[in-house]
Amino acid sequence: MATHTEQLTRPAVRLQGLTRSFADRTVLDGIDLDLPAGQFTALLGHSGSGKSTLLRAVAGLDHEVTGSGQLTAPERVSVVFQDSRLLPWRRVLDNVLLGTDGKEAAERGRAALAEVGLAGRERAWPGELSGGEAQRAALARSLVREPELLLADEPFGALDALTRIRMHTLLRELWERHRPSVLLVTHDVDEAIVLADRVLVLERGRIGLDLTIDRPHPRSYRDPLLGEYRERLLTALGVTEHQGAQEDHQ
Ligand SMILES: Nc1ncnc2c1ncn2[C@@H]1O[C@H](COP(=O)(O)OP(=O)(O)OP(=O)(O)O)[C@@H](O)[C@H]1O
Structure with a gap:
């Protein structure tokens, strides 16, 4: 049975050896991770890599899942989903x-x-x-x-491109005003690098890349200096720019 220990102490989130499995499939495989209070973090990963499983674990919403490890999260947690x-x-x-x-x-x-x-x-x-x-x-x-911690699972995934960009601005403004810790699950590399100060890539049940995005806000999609971060993230996700462009045109 999954364990979910809530404490009032900071850092906001601490995962120690967090493991989660469905039947014989281990989705999260001993994750160690600290999310400092007030940090805006994005979590990327292939479909099925376990992003939602991790978010649900942090939210304490995974009671039916087999798991082990230690998990510390704040008392006041809010979750926003795609719908x-x-x-x-x-x-x-x-x-x-x-x-x-x-x-x-x-x-x-x-x-x-x-x-x-x-x-x-x-x-x-x-x-x-x-x-x-x-x-x-x-x-x-x-x-x-x-909330001390805002968990967001693809919150803009169903929106059109223009609305999505407006929502990015809104979310970042709200974060600046209220400063909760944020863990944003997304498929969208650009969304991650424009919004987050730290981007994690989930890979084979572990954090495969932990990247600090050291650019001032507000950030523009057109900022050429974000290109380097995009490249590193796409490489970690096993996507070349060429492949990405091809997929965009399919
Ligand atoms: N309730 C469940 N029962 C059985 N398997 C599950 C369950 N929930 C998730 N899984 C499996 O765990 C793996 C990780 O799922 P999860 O939803 O966490 O991935 P994800 O990275 O969020 O995917 P996506 O980006 O497609 O939403 C998948 O293989 C999925 O089939």
Whole structure:
């Protein structure tokens, strides 16, 4: 049975020899990793490499998984998924407030919606929101809990390219204001290097590459100095630029 030890002490996340298996397949194979408090980290890896498994372990959402090792995570953790997971029968503000109570929480909910650009949409139904707006509401719902750790599993994966770029700016701004530790799971190398200060590559159950992105924010996709990081990450993922370009045109 997976163990999940929560402590109030920092660094935000510590994994020691973390192993997770499904049947006879070991997905995470003795991972040692510290995520310092307040750091914005992205996690890349091939499909099936175990990114979501790792994120779920940190979130304490993997009770049915066989595992061992030590895991320390903060008390207040929020998770954002690829789909907003808003309850369709509750209005936007009520979704944001779910699991909180008190008048003060309602004020925080309104403030969080304003922060993500949804002021005035408190009484809208989730079905009336666009995909990007729904993800904004999901971010507001996570913010209202004032998380020490924000876990995000492909939160922009279903959005169009333009909305995605806007959401990148928003997420980074929210991070700068609130400074939670962030672990962002993504397939998108550019998303990782534009947003994160540290990028990890999960490979054969271990952290195959641990790269610090030493460029100031806000970062531009066009920054040629990011090219070097992109190259290293693509190489770690076993993708050449040529292959990537071919795939883009398929
Ligand atoms: N509940 C489960 N039961 C059995 N196998 C599982 C389960 N969840 C995940 N796996 C397997 O564990 C491996 C890692 O899955 P995981 O979802 O963590 O990968 P991922 O890197 O997040 O993939 P993707 O990028 O495609 O979302 C995969 O081979 C997957 O089939």
